[in-house]
Amino acid sequence: MHVPDGFLSSPTCAVTGAVAVAGVALAHRASRRELGDDGVPMAALVTSFVFAAQMVNVPIAAGISGHVMGGALAAVLVGPATATLCLSAVLLVQAVVFADGGITALGTNVVLMALVGVWVGWAVHRAVLRFARSDAAVAIGAGLGALASVVASAVTFTGLYAAGGHVDVPLDDLAASMIRWHSLIGVGEGIVTAVVVALVLATRRDAALPGRPVAREAAAR
Amino acid sequence: MSTRAFTLAASVVTLLVAGALSLAASGSPDGLTFVSQLHGFAGTEDTGSLLHDGPLAGYAVRGLGADQLSGALAGVIGCVTCFALMRLVVRRRGTTAARR
Numbered sequence: 405m406h407v408p409d410g411f412l413s414s415p416t417c418a419v420t421g422a423v424a425v426a427g428v429a430l431a432h433r434a435s436r437r438e439l440g441d442d443g444v445p446m447a448a449l450v451t452s453f454v455f456a457a458q459m460v461n462v463p464i465a466a467g468i469s470g471h472v473m474g475g476a477l478a479a480v481l482v483g484p485a486t487a488t489l490c491l492s493a494v495l496l497v498q499a500v501v502f503a504d505g506g507i508t509a510l511g512t513n514v515v516l517m518a519l520v521g522v523w524v525g526w527a528v529h530r531a532v533l534r535f536a537r538s539d540a541a542v543a544i545g546a547g548l549g550a551l552a553s554v555v556a557s558a559v560t561f562t563g564l565y566a567a568g569g570h571v572d573v574p575l576d577d578l579a580a581s582m583i584r585w586h587s588l589i590g591v592g593e594g595i596v597t598a599v600v601v602a603l604v605l606a607t608r609r610d611a612a613l614p615g616r617p618v619a620r621e622a623a624a625r
Numbered sequence: 626m627s628t629r630a631f632t633l634a635a636s637v638v639t640l641l642v643a644g645a646l647s648l649a650a651s652g653s654p655d656g657l658t659f660v661s662q663l664h665g666f667a668g669t670e671d672t673g674s675l676l677h678d679g680p681l682a683g684y685a686v687r688g689l690g691a692d693q694l695s696g697a698l699a700g701v702i703g704c705v706t707c708f709a710l711m712r713l714v715v716r717r718r719g720t721t722a723a724r725r
Contacts (some may be wrong), residue, residue, distance in 0.1 A: 408671070409670065410670045410671030411666065417719050423638070429674070431712070441714055444712060444716060445712075448707075448708045449639065451707045455707040456639045456703075459642070459700055459703075461655060462651060462654055463651040464656075467654070467659070469656075470656050483657065484629060490711060493711045497703060501681050501703065501706060502682060503677045503682035504680075506674065558657075559654070569666065570666065571669060573665070573666060577664065582660055599718070607634070612681070
């Protein structure tokens with residue numbers, strides 16, 4: 405999902421850049437409430453893990469692969485505001501150190517993955533937990549959140565391309581392709597996310613509680 | 626499991642994913658790249674930025690070529706960098722975190 409330099413016009417990049425800066429600033433303030441002392445290593449760890457997971461492209465059909473974006477996973481593990489910071493840090497490192505994702509597209513990628521990906525994933529996870537509260541529901545909610553987050557990012561990219569794409573592409577065709585392939589990728593991401601959340605729950609009983617990131621729970625003890 | 630033990634175990638898993646599992650990653654274009662090729666806008670990608678000449682550009686360590694060691698090392702460096710950066714970002718929040 406990493407948008408390179410050149411896909412979108414400069415004005416579009418400027419707008420997404422501004423939205424990204426505002427979003428990250430708000431998230432930085434809000435993350436104070438999510439994160440206690442014990443949350444600091446967890447947040448760093450989640451950032452590191454998201455980076456690692458994004459390296460593993462899995463074939464989903466002939467000639468096309470997908471990798472985990474990790475926004476929903478991070479949101480469920482450390483809270484959505486902190487997750488926005490985690491994903492933004494990953495995207496910054498990828499762009500600057502590895503030239504993965506354009507530097508002028510950094511704002512776009514933050515919007516797609518650190519804002520839309522994280523918060524849609526979080527919202528769906530929360531919605532699932534309104535119907536059931538159990539370990540299984542936490543894991544399944546995270547998985548469904550992950551699926552939704554990938555599709556939402558794909559739809560958002562289509563919208564941005566409509567606003568500032570450099571090539572004229574029939575938008576319904578573009579939307580159909582983006583949604584078709586990213587639904588498949590999203591299913592994979594959903595499964596991985598649910599499994600990882602279940603594993604974290606099994607090893608840290610106090611981790612990943614709905615609306616209660618590991619940090620706050622641990623800090624309360 | 627204590628925070629320390631969990632952090633250690635999870636760090637090992639993370640490094641294994643970035644440094645070993647990633648070597649088995651598919652080289653096929655990802656979803657967005659594939660779609661951009663399908664709809665004819667992949668060519669608008671601009672790789673002229675200086676960052677593409679960086680020592681770790683493309684998840685390979687310059688000088689080591691594109692072999693497995695190079696990819697594994699790039700993955701590990703990325704993990705450590707992400708960990709350190711995020712610690713910095715969430716550490717600067719005064720009193721409690723400063724104790725560490």
